[in-house]
Amino acid sequence: MPAQLSEAIAAPTGMTGAQRERAAKLRRFLGDPLGVFGFVLVLLIVLSAIFAHVLTPYEPAAIDVKVRLAEPSFEHWVGTDQLGRDVLTRVLYGGRIALEVAAICISVSLAGGLVLGMLAGYGPRWLDSTLILIFDAVRSFPTIMFALAVVTLVGPSLETIELVIIVTSIPGYARIVRTQTLSLKTNEFILAERALGANMARVLGVHVMPNIIGPLMILASMDVPVVVTIEAGLSFLGLGVRPPTPSWGSILNDGYAFIRNTPWLVIAGGVPLIITTLGFTFLGEALRDIFDPKLRRAT
Amino acid sequence: MDHVLSIRNLTIDFDTPRGRVHALRDVSLEVPHRKIVGIVGESGCGKSTLISAALGLLASNGTVRGGEVLFEGKDILKMSQTDLRSIRGERISMVFQDPMTSLNPVLSVAQLMTDIQYRHLKRKPDEKRARAIEMLRQVGIPDPEQRIDHYPFQFSGGMRQRIAIAMALITNPSLLIADEPTTALDVTLEAQIIHLLRELHGSKFQSSIAFVSHNLGLIAEMCDEVVVMYAGEVIEQGSVRDLFHRPSHPYTQALLTCDPARIKKATRELPTIPGDVPNLIDLPQGCVFRPRCPKAFEPCGKTPPRPAAVAAGHEARCFLLAP
Numbered sequence: 001m002p003a004q005l006s007e008a009i010a011a012p013t014g015m016t017g018a019q020r021e022r023a024a025k026l027r028r029f030l031g032d033p034l035g036v037f038g039f040v041l042v043l044l045i046v047l048s049a050i051f052a053h054v055l056t057p058y059e060p061a062a063i064d065v066k067v068r069l070a071e072p073s074f075e076h077w078v079g080t081d082q083l084g085r086d087v088l089t090r091v092l093y094g095g096r097i098a099l100e101v102a103a104i105c106i107s108v109s110l111a112g113g114l115v116l117g118m119l120a121g122y123g124p125r126w127l128d129s130t131l132i133l134i135f136d137a138v139r140s141f142p143t144i145m146f147a148l149a150v151v152t153l154v155g156p157s158l159e160t161i162e163l164v165i166i167v168t169s170i171p172g173y174a175r176i177v178r179t180q181t182l183s184l185k186t187n188e189f190i191l192a193e194r195a196l197g198a199n200m201a202r203v204l205g206v207h208v209m210p211n212i213i214g215p216l217m218i219l220a221s222m223d224v225p226v227v228v229t230i231e232a233g234l235s236f237l238g239l240g241v242r243p244p245t246p247s248w249g250s251i252l253n254d255g256y257a258f259i260r261n262t263p264w265l266v267i268a269g270g271v272p273l274i275i276t277t278l279g280f281t282f283l284g285e286a287l288r289d290i291f292d293p294k295l296r297r298a299t
Numbered sequence: 300m301d302h303v304l305s306i307r308n309l310t311i312d313f314d315t316p317r318g319r320v321h322a323l324r325d326v327s328l329e330v331p332h333r334k335i336v337g338i339v340g341e342s343g344c345g346k347s348t349l350i351s352a353a354l355g356l357l358a359s360n361g362t363v364r365g366g367e368v369l370f371e372g373k374d375i376l377k378m379s380q381t382d383l384r385s386i387r388g389e390r391i392s393m394v395f396q397d398p399m400t401s402l403n404p405v406l407s408v409a410q411l412m413t414d415i416q417y418r419h420l421k422r423k424p425d426e427k428r429a430r431a432i433e434m435l436r437q438v439g440i441p442d443p444e445q446r447i448d449h450y451p452f453q454f455s456g457g458m459r460q461r462i463a464i465a466m467a468l469i470t471n472p473s474l475l476i477a478d479e480p481t482t483a484l485d486v487t488l489e490a491q492i493i494h495l496l497r498e499l500h501g502s503k504f505q506s507s508i509a510f511v512s513h514n515l516g517l518i519a520e521m522c523d524e525v526v527v528m529y530a531g532e533v534i535e536q537g538s539v540r541d542l543f544h545r546p547s548h549p550y551t552q553a554l555l556t557c558d559p560a561r562i563k564k565a566t567r568e569l570p571t572i573p574g575d576v577p578n579l580i581d582l583p584q585g586c587v588f589r590p591r592c593p594k595a596f597e598p599c600g601k602t603p604p605r606p607a608a609v610a611a612g613h614e615a616r617c618f619l620l621a622p
Contacts, residue, residue, distance in 0.1 A: 188400040195354050195395075195476075196415060196466065197388030206414055210405045 028290050035286020041279025045272065049095035058086040060093040061244040069262050078268045081254050087268045090246035095272060097247045101158070101231045102224045105165040110220050112166070113173025114213075118204045120174065121181025128178070135171035143168045143230060144237075151239040161240050165227055172223075173216065180212040214291045222284035225277035232273055248273055302369075303474050303507040304330040304353060309366035311348055311357070318580040322348045326366070326533050328526045330474065335500060335508040337522035337539070339515060339554075343576055345531040346511050350476055352376070353509070354391060355383040371473065389418060392467035392506075393476045397483040398459035402451040408435070408462055409447045415466055434465040439495060457488035461495065468504055475506040481517065493521055515558045519543055524612075527551050530577050530587045533606075537613025548615040549592045586618070594619060 029035055048055060064084035072079045078087040120131040147164045154160055181204075184190060193207050228248075234240040235249025236256075243250060248269050255265025311323040323345045330336045340346055351357050353368055355375050368375040370391065375383065395401035403411060412431035416422060422430070428447070435443035438461040451459055460480060467475055477496065481489035500508060510521055518525055519539060526536040527548065535548040546552045553572045555561060562569070574591035577583050583590055585600040592599065598618045606614040607621035 188395050188397060189403045191356075192393065192395050192401045192463070193403070194356060195387055195393040197384045197386070197418075199384050202417070207403050207406075211403070214405075 032286045034282045038279045038282025052092035056089040058089040060246045079264045094246040094248045098228045102227045109166045109169040112170045117174035117177025121178040139171045156239045218288045224280040302329045305369045310364040314360045320579045323531045334523040337518035337525045338511045340528035344528045391474045392472040394480045396479040438465040476509045478511045535615040541613045547609045548617045
């Protein structure tokens with residue numbers, strides 16, 4: 001490819017192969033406007049959640065009955081809810097909850113899926129069959145129904161939602177990891193490593209994992225909106241975070257009752273969900289295009 | 300210990316949906332200390348099975364029916380997985396056929412070569428790196444200090460095979476198994492790799508080499524001893540000089556007449572051995588080569604022939620030699 005060749009030649013000679021590779025990837029990412037847009041949206045959501053306490057003078061749970069259901073104004077940019085709480089503040093703090101849930105759930109289920117998937121793919125046949133049976137059983141439950149059942153049993157809380165999301169999303173990761181491991185397993189370099197004395201942990205950790213972690217990270221990025229939406233959905237149904245802790249789902253639920261007269265409540269709960277979904281999806285797609293050139297659309 | 304590897308009467312079956320494949324039958328061979336032994340045979344004659352058995356990496360449907368694989372006097376077939384792993388890569392190393400697939404594509408050469416020294420816990424990371432660079436220099440990678448940070452795909456096939464050899468020799472093993480290490484390379488590279496192996500073998504590395512190939516020319520050039528395999532049996536073995544000058548089994552003779560490099564007259568039709576390799580599930584009675592053998596006579600169809608001596612250290616399984 002002449003473009004890559006010129007890139008390689010243009011790169012400063014002091015760089016090592018790995019650095020040059022990284023520089024080329026960065027350049028390809030910057031050449032993708034949707035990806036950069038997605039990255040900006042993600043940055044916006046993440047920074048606004050981290051700096052929520054700096055960005056707003058109000059407390060998310062501070063009730064001010066004098067200004068119940070106030071319209072958007074200079075004091076309250078997105079108005080207030082039925083208890084007079086500043087909606088923008090609640091949205092910003094709600095982002096913290098959403099991202100916290102996403103970060104915890106995705107990292108735990110990614111790690112769990114990675115380990116279980118590699119074991120299923122590389123381990124003995126009986127372990128594979130057992131794990132696949134469990135994954136399929138878990139995946140056959142609709143997430144919301146499963147969540148309803150668990151919440152009824154142990155009561156609603158943030159931890160309950162996280163547990164439900166982790167349990168239901170591990171099989172998805174694990175199946176992909178398993179398939180990748182199965183196809184890698186027969187590769188000659190795995191056999192070569194075994195012939196040079198590597199044990200199972202070393203084969204999986206040093207040689208299989210780096211080969212599958214890239215696509216998996218992209219999948220994880222695309223899964224952030226899914227997890228955020230599930231959390232919002234459960235909180236909307238009142239199964240998630242307990243009031244007065246703000247969540248985008250509970251903001252939507254609060255606003256839902258007053259949708260005819262004060263639509264800004266519902267809009268305020270919905271817009272961040274849209275931004276998150278778009279941002280992470282665009283970012284994930286751009287990353288996928290960079291790391292897996294085979295899937296790239298013909299240009 | 301004069302033999303690094305000695306395989307005695309090894310018999311291995313594979314259970315497949317179509318039936319039991321008798322992959323190796325009564326195979327005996329020796330790899331003496333500091334020698335290069337060539338193992339030659341057609342595809343499917345059991346070369347790979349033999350190698351897997353020598354490394355204790357037999358596929359799960361394979362069963363050892365009998366015999367032993369003695370490495371430095373200890374039976375590999377009876378060793379625990381932990382003991383086996385401590386031998387692999389440390390005492391026995393291997394170079395694979397296709398250098399395009401035998402190196403992990405997502406790790407740099409530096410990562411691959413420092414990781415492989417994981418057993419040397421006391422060695423510091425920069426010492427491991429220095430050792431890796433030193434090995435790369437010895438296998439003839441130009442500018443190893445810079446090249447070590449490159450990824451496998453940034454090397455050509457010949458260079459990758461050199462890297463694979465460097466990885467195999469980094470622990471100075473006593474046995475190096477080379478499984479058709481030049482089949483995937485073109486002819487000039489083939490010659491370079493062969494010379495490299497000879498040179499390394501002649502200089503500081505103490506390894507014996509088991510060199511698997513189907514190229515008779517390479518075997519003649521590389522090896523001290525030759526083992527000819529056919530349909531899961533060793534049919535002839537001896538020193539290179541003796542075996543190439545006095546091939547005694549009809550199969551070895553046929554192989555040698557079929558080698559294009561040995562044909563003197565111009566011809567439009569290359570000679571072949573008529574017939575097919577026998578089905579390893581349902582073996583012919585008597586000698587395995589009988590259905591294709593031009594010299595088959597009455598006793599061949601009854602019992603399998605025993606190895607018969609041709610000269611000192613040279614034997615063949617044929618009734619012509621010992622009726």
